[in-house]
Amino acid sequence: xSTEALDANALLRLRGVHKRFDDRTVLDSIDLDVAAHQVxxxxxxxxxxxxxxxxxxxxxxxxxxxxxxxxxxxLTDPALDQRxxxxxxxxxxxxxxxxxxxxxLDNVALAPRRVLGRSRDQAESEAMxxxxxxxxADKARDYPDRLSGGQQQRAAIARSLATEPEVLLFDxxxxxxDPELVGEVLDVVADLKDRGFTILMATHEMDFARHAADxxxxxxxxxxxxxxxxxxxxxxxxxxxxxRFLARLL
Ligand code: ADP
Ligand code: MG
Numbered sequence: 021x022s023t024e025a026l027d028a029n030a031l032l033r034l035r036g037v038h039k040r041f042d043d044r045t046v047l048d049s050i051d052l053d054v055a056a057h058q059v060x061x062x063x064x065x066x067x068x069x070x071x072x073x074x075x076x077x078x079x080x081x082x083x084x085x086x087x088x089x090x091x092x093x094x095l096t097d098p099a100l101d102q103r104x105x106x107x108x109x110x111x112x113x114x115x116x117x118x119x120x121x122x123x124x125l126d127n128v129a130l131a132p133r134r135v136l137g138r139s140r141d142q143a144e145s146e147a148m149x150x151x152x153x154x155x156x157a158d159k160a161r162d163y164p165d166r167l168s169g170g171q172q173q174r175a176a177i178a179r180s181l182a183t184e185p186e187v188l189l190f191d192x193x194x195x196x197x198d199p200e201l202v203g204e205v206l207d208v209v210a211d212l213k214d215r216g217f218t219i220l221m222a223t224h225e226m227d228f229a230r231h232a233a234d235x236x237x238x239x240x241x242x243x244x245x246x247x248x249x250x251x252x253x254x255x256x257x258x259x260x261x262x263x264r265f266l267a268r269l270l
Contacts, residue, residue, distance in 0.1 A: 031056040031218050032077065032187050037086035039072055039242075046072050048242040050086070054187065054220050059213050061229040061250070062222040064239035065265060070222035073239070074189045077220065078111050090187060107135055110180030110188045115196040117176035118164040124151065125160040128179045135183055143182075150178040154208055170201030174208055181212075188212065190221035206232075226269060230254050238262045 026033070030053035039047040047069050054060045062070045075081040077088055079095060079102050088095040095105055118127045128147035132138040138146070151160050154174045156167075164172055173193050180188060190209065194202040206228045212219065213232055223229055229236050229250050236253040238246045238261070246259045257263050 026051055027053040027055055030054055031091060032220065033087075033089040034073075034077070035087050035089075037073070037076060037088065038084045039069075039076060039081065040084050046242050047076070047083075050242075050244060052237065052244065054218055055234075056218050057216045058234040059209075059219045059221070059232050060235045060237060061233040062220070062237050062239055063224070063226070063229060063253075063265070064222075065268075068239040069242040070239055071191050072242075074111075074191050074220065074222060077187075078109055078189055079106055103135075107183050108186045110183065110185035112173065112176045112180050112188075112190050112193045114192045115169075117179065118172060120164055123161050123163060124156065124167065124175045127164070127175060128182050131179070131183050147178070147182060150181055151175070154178050168201060169197045170204045173197065173205045177205075177208055177212075186218065188217055188219045188221075190219065190223070192222050192224065194223070194225060224269075226254055226266075238265065240265070 032054040034050050034052040037047055037050040038045065050073060062073065064070055072081055076083050077095065083096055090108060093105060094100065122130065125144060125147050128150055129143035132143040132146060133140060148157065148160060151157050154177065156171060156175055156178065159167055159171060164175065167175065194205050197205065202225065206225060209219065210232050233250045235247060236250045237244050238253060240261045246253060246257060246262045253262065254266065257266060
């Protein structure tokens, strides 16, 4: 991709990101922008590098080369205060996001107390407000195993929002759900988009990507092969690799 297409004003900016595991290149020269209030969907086959890319942004994986910026902060700066930086990033994984030994309310209130130094009362009332917004007020006192998979993922989203992050990273958050529970979680994501959140997400839900994404990036073997507006990528992909990937989903 030509550098003119990159957006120096984007909230999240990856430039030339490389990641190797042993001798294997898993991310190769990744340039990616997520502008404020935009939703960018990463699509691609299993092993294409989607999770690794998200983990690099979340500082769970150290990049071998390249830079990642969140606003004015370089996340790849070795001198970065990772604890401070990670507060600004909300993450939800495919599954096992919640602490099983804590109530849903405590799951959501934990980070604001520990990380933001909120009092118990304030953290709990804010957590309750978030759970109410996500339709989980009546589950607040339950333990996660009493919730359906869809409710657990909505609670995990509530938890990711509790520290008021600037960017949300969602890694296939509906992949482990029974099909009938996928919609309620994607509805929450669509609502977050409407509220102006900035979201980078890996997903296999192409209908969702088509309707909710501002940009879709097709990742293949650690390379962004193609990117663009969802209708173009999903309906008229230019690259043969994208065409093959989409054809396999039919
Ligand atoms: P995706 O999320 O698109 O399925 P991943 O980012 O999980 O892809 O994986 C990309 C490649 O990196 C895969 O080949 C995977 O086996 C490899 N990989 C991921 N994490 C590790 C790790 N911690 N150590 C070694 N290899 C890894
Ligand atoms: Mg993955």
